[in-house]
Amino acid sequence: MKVIENLIYTGADGRESPFDLFLSNGGADKPIVVFAHGYKGFKDWGAWHLVGKAFADAGFDFLKFNFSHNGGTVEQPIDFPDLEAFSKNTYSKELEDLEAISDLITETGIELKGQKRIWKNIALIGHSRGGGIAILHAAKNPAASHLATWASVADFGERFNFDMEAWKHDGVTYVVNGRTKQNMPHLYSYYEDFLENRDELHIESAAKQIDIPWLIAHGSSDEAVDFNHAERLNKWSKDAKLFETAGIGHTFGAIHPWPKNELPEGLEIITAKTIRLFSGSRDL
Numbered sequence: 368m369k370v371i372e373n374l375i376y377t378g379a380d381g382r383e384s385p386f387d388l389f390l391s392n393g394g395a396d397k398p399i400v401v402f403a404h405g406y407k408g409f410k411d412w413g414a415w416h417l418v419g420k421a422f423a424d425a426g427f428d429f430l431k432f433n434f435s436h437n438g439g440t441v442e443q444p445i446d447f448p449d450l451e452a453f454s455k456n457t458y459s460k461e462l463e464d465l466e467a468i469s470d471l472i473t474e475t476g477i478e479l480k481g482q483k484r485i486w487k488n489i490a491l492i493g494h495s496r497g498g499g500i501a502i503l504h505a506a507k508n509p510a511a512s513h514l515a516t517w518a519s520v521a522d523f524g525e526r527f528n529f530d531m532e533a534w535k536h537d538g539v540t541y542v543v544n545g546r547t548k549q550n551m552p553h554l555y556s557y558y559e560d561f562l563e564n565r566d567e568l569h570i571e572s573a574a575k576q577i578d579i580p581w582l583i584a585h586g587s588s589d590e591a592v593d594f595n596h597a598e599r600l601n602k603w604s605k606d607a608k609l610f611e612t613a614g615i616g617h618t619f620g621a622i623h624p625w626p627k628n629e630l631p632e633g634l635e636i637i638t639a640k641t642i643r644l645f646s647g648s649r650d651l
Contacts, residue, residue, distance in 0.1 A: 368423040378435030378467050379460035385444045386432035389423040398488035398512045399472055402431040403465060405495025407544060409433050411445045413621040417630050418638050425642045432468055434461045446547055454552040457560040458523050458568050465504045473510045488512035490645045495592060496520055499570050506573035515582040515641040518589055518617050521596040523568050527558055574603040581607040582644045584637040586615035608651055610640060
């Protein structure tokens with residue numbers, strides 16, 4: 368296995384953002400796994416690097432990236448040094464970012480040792496908000512061969528749990544990051560973009576179109592995205608596999624920073640099930 372960190376792609380609004388590539392020793396005939404992080408997340412959060420290692424050890428190439436307006440920068444991809452960029456983020460921009468990553472993988476190619484590497488198929492993993500973005504992308508991208516959503520949201524509109532009148536009046540609202548203690552801003556244009564692109568961002572409609580192997584993994588004790596989101600996704604899907612991790616929360620036992628060299632039990636279980644699905648097994 369080889370890991371190449373902080374490569375650069377160009378995302379929404381022409382903003383550059385970093386990604387990491389885990390190259391296995393035998394992934395030539397397998398889809399590359401692309402991991403999309405969630406709200407207030409980033410590619411280097413917690414134990415995501417160990418997830419990448421697990422997939423590479425199983426023979427899959429693996430890519431994890433920062434959404435272009437997640438608040439990180441190319442120079443500082445961890446945490447949120449650029450709150451101005453964060454304030455301008457929208458669901459549409461994150462969907463555009465994933466499309467840019469997909470095009471880079473399947474069309475433009477990634478230069479490795481002076482040669483362009485192109486993959487035919489993509490297996491998508493999305494955590495939390497990234498799960499919703501992954502569903503939208505999988506529904507319309509023919510290169511998407513497999514999908515796993517971990518603690519995914521089922522409806523973006525429900526996530527606007529702010530004082531909407533005050534937000535519209537002030538033009539900005541703030542969310543406190545419990546870990547970094549930052550007041551993280553959202554411009555009202557975030558909501559306006561959702562209204563303008565409501566049909567394209569409708570997760571239910573996308574979920575009903577997906578006909579590739581799909582694992583829906585969700586913790587029964589998820590404190591951020593209720594388990595009913597997983598139940599709705601499963602109801603809308605044609606043939607997804609729903610897996611409930613009993614007593615596990617939103618990040619499947621991981622925290623940031625993650626101090627160990629092995630995955631927490633909950634995350635290890637869903638990683639193993641996802642690997643089996645992506646390897647062609649329906650017996651998870």
